Amino acid sequence: MQAINDFILAAAGQPWVLLLVFACCLIDGFFPPVPSESVVVGLAAVAATADVPNALVLMLAAAAGAFAGDNIAYLIGRATGTSRWAWMRNHRMQRAFLWAGGELRKRPASLIMVARFVPIGRVAVNLTAGATNYPHARFVGLTVLSAALWSGYSVGIGLFFGQWFEDNHLLGATIAIICAVLLGIAVDIVLSRLRGSSPARLRPDAPGQAAPPADG
Known part of the structure; x- marks a missing residue:
């Protein structure tokens, strides 16, 4: 266990870790x-007691990567629509796209902001925003904030829980990641219930709904 903790501490202090976070x-x-939350939260938990990586730099690297990824998804949606590949056409993804x-037609700002915290939700929203020609300049502004x-x-969760395990970086990172996952599941459940209470014409599982447009 001590060898594992020493390895985590040594790796967290390397410059390439921030490149990994960004990627x-x-x-x-x-x-x-790709588990970006786990990487960010786990490293933040280490930073809580070891001061590496720097928490502020970690936050900036994560934010830059998230912003770039969201906008790449937007551009993919604009270029290909939401049914080009097989993983897009499965039932859950098509419901999410719909x-x-x-x-996006009713409350685009709040949707884009909240969807960033739900892995499948953010991909669906970003691709759909591109496929439906949501104004890119406005999308960029919202994704900067989100x-x-x-x-x-993510960094805050890691710092909060990581400080409880000063002598065991592995346990601190594990507990922080579990808490982040549970919070993400809670957000997903709340959004699912909100979807279920939407008017039938906007519900993703409403009978007779057509699939979202495959192009802009």
């Missing part, structure tokens, strides 16, 4: 299986 957050903007399209809030939230 994970960027890819997670359009490919949800719901996102309806919500990326900053998300990175601050």
Whole structure:
């Protein structure tokens, strides 16, 4: 266990860790299986007691990657629509795309901001925003703010829980990641219930709904 903690501490102090954070957050903007939250929260938990990596720099790297990933997803949506690839056409993703399209017409700012905290939700919203030609300049402004809030939230969780485990970086990072995942699930459940209470014409599972447009 001590060897594992020493390795975590040594790795956290390397400059390439911040590049890894940026890359994970960027890819997670359009490919949800990449665990950007886990990387950011885990490193923040280490920073709480070891002071490496620097928490502010970690937050900036995460925010920059999240912003870039969200806007890449927007551009992918504008270029390809929301049904080009097989993973887009599964039932859950198509429901998410349909719901996102309806919500973007009603409350785009709050949707883009909140969706950043839900892995599948943010991909669906970002792709749909591009596919439906939501104004890119406005999208950029909203994703600057959402990326900053998300990175601050993720680093904050790691710092809060990491400080309880000064002598065990692995345990601190693990507990912080579990708490972040549970909070993410809670947000997803709340959004699902809100979707379920939406008018039938905007619900993603409403009968007779057509799939969202495949192009802009």
